[in-house]
Amino acid sequence: MARRCQICGKLSPTQSQRCDCGYDFVTGEVGGAIERANIDSQLAVTGIVGGGGMIAAGVLGAVLGGALAWWLALEGFAVLAWGLGCAGSVSLVIAVVGLVKMVKATAAQREAARRGRTAEDRKALPEARALD
Numbered sequence: 001m002a003r004r005c006q007i008c009g010k011l012s013p014t015q016s017q018r019c020d021c022g023y024d025f026v027t028g029e030v031g032g033a034i035e036r037a038n039i040d041s042q043l044a045v046t047g048i049v050g051g052g053g054m055i056a057a058g059v060l061g062a063v064l065g066g067a068l069a070w071w072l073a074l075e076g077f078a079v080l081a082w083g084l085g086c087a088g089s090v091s092l093v094i095a096v097v098g099l100v101k102m103v104k105a106t107a108a109q110r111e112a113a114r115r116g117r118t119a120e121d122r123k124a125l126p127e128a129r130a131l132d
C-alpha cells in the first residue's frame with residue numbers, strides 16, 4: 001500500500017515519513033510543504049523571466065540577422081548574407097526554446113501555487129488532518 005499526499009497528490013511508500021513536497025505524513029505538519037511550494041514557485045518565476053528573455057533575444061537576433069543578411073545580399077556579399085541568415089535561424093530556434101521554457105515554467109508555477117494554497121488551507125484547518 002502507498003499513501004497519497006494530501007497536499008500534492010503524489011503517492012509515496014507507506015513507510016515514508018515525508019512527501020517530496022515537504023508534507024509530513026506522520027505529524028500532518030504543512031510548514032515544510034509551504035516552504036517548498038514557495039521555493040518552487042520562485043524558481044518557476046525565474047524560469048518564466050529567463051524564457052521571456054530568450055524569446056526577446058531570439059526574435060531580436062532573427063530580425064536583425066535577417067535584415068542584415070538581406071542588405072548584404074543586395075550589396076552582393078552572398079557568403080556573409082548566408083552566414084547571417086543562418087545566425088538568424090539559430091536565433092529563431094533560441095526564441096522557440098525560450099517559449100517552451102516559459103510555458104513549462106508557467107505550468108510549474110501554477111502547480112506550486114496550488115500546492116502552497118492547499119498547504120495553507122490545511123494549516124488554517126488543523127481538524128482536516130483527522131480525516132487522513
Ligand SMILES: [Zn+2]
Pocket residue numbers: 005006007008009010019020021022023
Ligand atoms: Zn506531497
